[in-house]
Amino acid sequence: MQIWLTLLAVIVAVGGLYYAGRSRAFAVTNGDATILHSNPAFHGGMVVISGMLPAVFVLLGWTIFSRYFADASVSALLGEEFNALSELEQGAFLRSAFGLSQSQQIGDVSSLQNKAIEGYSAFFASTTLILQLVLAALIFGGGYLAWRQIRTDLRARQFVERAVSFALIAASGVAILTTLGIVLSLIFESINFFQKVPFFEFLFGTHWSPQSAFEGVGSDTAHRNSEVFGAIPIFAGTLLITTIAILVAAPVGLMSAIYLSDYATPNVRAIAKPMLEILAGIPTVVYGFFAALTVAPFLRNSGESIGLSVSSESALAAGLVMGIMIIPFVSSLSDDVINSVPQSLRDGSAGLGATKSETIRRVILPAALPGIVSALMLAISRAIGETMIVVMAAGLSANLTANPLEAVTTVTVQIVTLLVGDQEFDSAKTLAAFALGLVLFCVTLMLNIVALRVIQKYREQYD
Template sequence: MSVFWIVLAGLCVLFAVGFGAGKARAYAVCNGSVSDLHSRPGYHGAYVALSIFLPCLFALLAWAIVSPSILESYVLSESAAVTAGMSAPEVQAFARDARALAFGGIVGRPELVKDAAELYRSYSAVSDTLILVVAGLLAAAGFFLSYRKIQVDTRTRHTVERVIRITLIACSAIAILTTIGIVMSLIFESLRFFQKIPLLDFLFGIEWSPQTALRADQVGGSGTFGMIPLFVGTLLITLIAMLVAAPVGLLAAIYLSDYATNRVRAIAKPVLEILAGIPTVVYGFFAALTVAPMFRGFGESVGLTVSSESALAAGVVMGIMIIPFVSSLSDDVINAVPQSLRDGSAGLGATKSETIMRVVLPAALPGIVSALLLAVSRAIGETMIVVMAAGLAANLTINPLEAVTTVTVQIVTLLVGDQEFDSAKTLAAFALGLVLFCVTLALNVIALRVVQKYREQYD
């Protein structure tokens, strides 16, 4: 176990000890009269615990961030005679091998980095000892200062709640900054791609062949990057999947919520949701080994030409996979419709089916739209089933009996292996991701407008 995790575990223990000590100190200074305290004893305990935990945690994080580069610089400075004449990538590889060998890894030429690994190990031991001493001093100082500060009128509640608020803000900021970072990385790399390939050629091109030729005289030596075949294949498979999942999932939700007995519901709902827990690679095997041959054999029996890898097979299996997303969410939404609406409809003489069609489903429409949107997003982002059942061919067709591919499959294909992000082939993956992000965002905006419109009507 690394020193980082040992110190972190020790900090958790100190946190608990500090909490108990601070709470006991609060009872002691008020002589058992808790009403005389400005803050509850729990706040005093949390104040002491945070005074121990936070300084040590910040020191530990800073050490974990800066210590690798410092250790590497010391090792390289001591190994200057060995690294003399090496290029920058070779020096980086030397440092990486020394670090790996120092911690029990296996490298290609251990005799070259043996001395550097010993230096790395010794410097790392000194660094670990130093951070343990620093963490212990910070913990002791935090405990001593905070423990003495606890008095009857000490306003520890304000400090603790301020720390909690800052922590919540930081967590929210991390989520926001992560989203911004993902979007900006897509934008910057996509701009590099569009410097090599014109934007209009990418958006409206009808041929996709990103593989560059080995010789300049070969056809397609510069590659073609028209995204239309990829998005047509994505939409075709998604459409087939939704044609399977939407009616089956919605009807299953209606049955479970309004027709099934409690005993049937207790059995059927968990069994239906098991489909969501099956790995996608298993669905891919099922599609490739069972569904696709079945469709091909049936097509040949009626005189149709069905590819061994078809959009129909991938779409049907994908639809089966996302049935639980539609049924489970729709079932929860339908059950959330007030029973008074059902009783009022029945009181007016409507049958159960009429109540469902004219009262329940319109009232639950915002939630149903959200469930369908989640299912569409799941279908658009699926990769493994398409790889195994629909193939990798970028065909511009709407025939479900032919092989197609999707955007996500091509993104994976473009980034397989050791790639340098300086060619149009690898940068095309970011451009595809950016366009897919924009399409998904547009779907979310449309669904939000629909939800707002009908929610105003039925609230």
């Protein structure tokens, strides 16, 4: 209920500021808006921006730093009993108390926890009212100052356009900084991991058993850890399943795109294309159930009927279902690219006596090659990053094998496995997840670079 009231208050404030600015613009010209430098709507937008922008910055700052202020306030309230705890215990205690105060589902807690919960509740109850008053003062104060500045020669349009431009730049900056933060976090934590496990032993070791990791410091610990953190088996499993998936998705998706773009009638296309794209909207856990309950038993029974030993959890089952899942990525993107090939190329090929199949093979597909490669790279990246299907259909066994009938595991599955459970964050077992994530990031980055190089090499031939 409080969220809806807040949203309603924001809408009312924005509407009121806009109406006040626009009305002021008409008032200073006695209703003749033609003598204004900027349209009255820009004057209204300027008042809205001047009123809301300071409040947004204050609210953003409070959202970021309020937890630190609350922790400091509660820590001071708890006194000596709290100070006797270690730093890690204090952090865990405060997180637990804060979560309980937010959920409002307090069970059987100690007196110290109850005191902390009451401290958090009292802190946010008092500061929320102060924050609301400050925000209201900023909104109406900023809006009033902008409202007072409205005159006939005011360049309100430039002000609004600059504000929109800064907002777009800020949005782009958030995306860039987020990517940079992800990369740096992976690098720093991976460096900590490689201090415990040698880099080349991790990349080229052939035995993966993080449950056997040793803790401690020194060269002996690093040597023993290098024997259990060899990532070649999970790299091989990832490559095997991804290869099977792309061998399924690439021909099926590309042929579907060719049929829909050049052979299907408009009525068939209107039905078939949405139905094909429904595959992209099915949750991956449903694909996992399908793989585990239908495909894997079918492959096992089929293998037994011809004398093959097929594991209940196999790379083949996971790869086949994953290939079905990524068909829409190949089909839909390839269809769009093929349709974007100029009709003049088709007409010219037909005018030279080529059949439709020859036109597709020798004209359309070469012209659409950059886009098709991009679709395949996107599908491969999607297959590499899939987790749920592999967990349910291929298992968790880090087997170094090229046999698709055996159980294997992938990088993403191991990342999830390593981060599940109650272990120290700075242990080699936990830090291995960041090293795997860094390798996965580098692989997908290289795939994107390859796709961009192909596009740059072949694009100009057909522009």
